Amino acid sequence: MKTLEEVQDIHMESAKVYVDELFEKVQQRNPNEAEFHQAVKEVFESLIPVLAKNPEYIEQSVLDRMVEPERMIIFRVPWVDDQGKTQVNRGFRVQFNSAIGPYKGGLRFHPSVNGSIVKFLGFEQIFKNSLTGQPIGGGKGGSDFDPKGKSDVEIMRFCQSFMAELSKHIGPYTDVPAGDIGVGAREIGYLFGEYKKIRGTFEAGVLTGKAIGYGGSLGRKEATGYGTVYFVDEMLKAQKESFDGSTVVVSGSGNVSIYAMEKATQLGAKVVACSDSSGYIYDENGIDIDLVKQLKEVESKRIHEYVETHPEAVFVANHADIWSVACDIALPCATQNEIDKEAAEQLVANGVKAVGEGANMPSTLDAIDVFLKNNVLFAPAKAANAGGVAVSALEMAQNSARLSWTFEEVDVKLQNIMRDIYQNSMEASVEYGAPGNLVVGANIAGFTKVADAMVSQGVI
Incomplete structure (x- = not known):
């Protein structure tokens, strides 16, 4: 026996x-x-x-x-540019898993978008959405269309053509897209307007990330960046550490990056570097976040123009080198696989004590191994950057109830959700023999909820 x-x-x-x-x-x-x-x-x-x-x-x-995705949709997106020439892009929507709720996940407009990118994002979204505790399943989508350099009219034409097909597959109780890289309030507005025209109904809950005036939620713009910092703060507090007095490096300078920098600064950190695809800036006095907001959110300029206002800052024309900047806390908030093994080893050599993933899968598997083997506190993306989709679900709830919450109400809910994600991930890591490993903990905590729902619903 x-x-x-x-x-x-x-x-x-x-x-x-x-x-x-x-x-x-x-x-x-x-x-x-x-x-x-x-x-x-x-x-x-x-x-x-x-x-x-x-x-x-x-x-x-x-x-x-x-x-295996429940459904993978690929479609042609023809549109006419300002020169009157017809352009053709490819659109995607993967509806990966609806065991715990309607598909939920962003739309990414970027030249790199392909089937593999959309599927990895959709697969990650299953577990991320599960971790939020909200009733939302996993989905993702986008196009290889690049909004950069396009006029507002060109972007509107593209979004209308994109939604002409996407509208057949989404709805408040079916699939609720949101924004991602290249898709902000402007794009969501054009997409929503076309959906409303096609359907002939005002279904506020069909898209999230909307402007406040027609069903958007206060706090949604800040949610992913703030949520990443809230999660990392929980991780630090468990080790009697904090953001206060820490030096922070944040990659990217878009929505997630800006509000991760803002919240880290509010918690007492000094953010010394951020980037865009052209390179990175280093400001030993601390990044002027209001200036970054002005350059990126208002003027749509490149990050190197920061040094024109702050000549004491340094611009380096290689965004990948940002991880050579010494810091206590690294927040990769740009894109997938931006930290490879070599970059991780450089961060460790420079004394990094915590890494929080604000982007989707920004660290390679080899890089994660480097962090874990060197006892660096590591907050994986599917847990740390779940704040955005969590507040998207709160936007859906407000739309369903036809009411609006204050920024403070949303922010408190976000903090509680991120705290719960940390605690649930930590408890799962302990239960399954990997105490403190939040990669393992987040994967398990996200998986078991979905798996149990799938078992309960039978083979479908």
């Missing part, structure tokens, strides 16, 4: 074999999709102890079903 430990070892080995075989199938079924493979591998490795302890998940092929 086998001992309990022997039985547990058998279950663990069985789970590992299952995960390895399934990951191989994912690679074969989705060739040349490196970003999707990366996202899946990171989650799979965390779930082995969960599958060993709960073999019914394997028996009912929960993970097999979860890794």
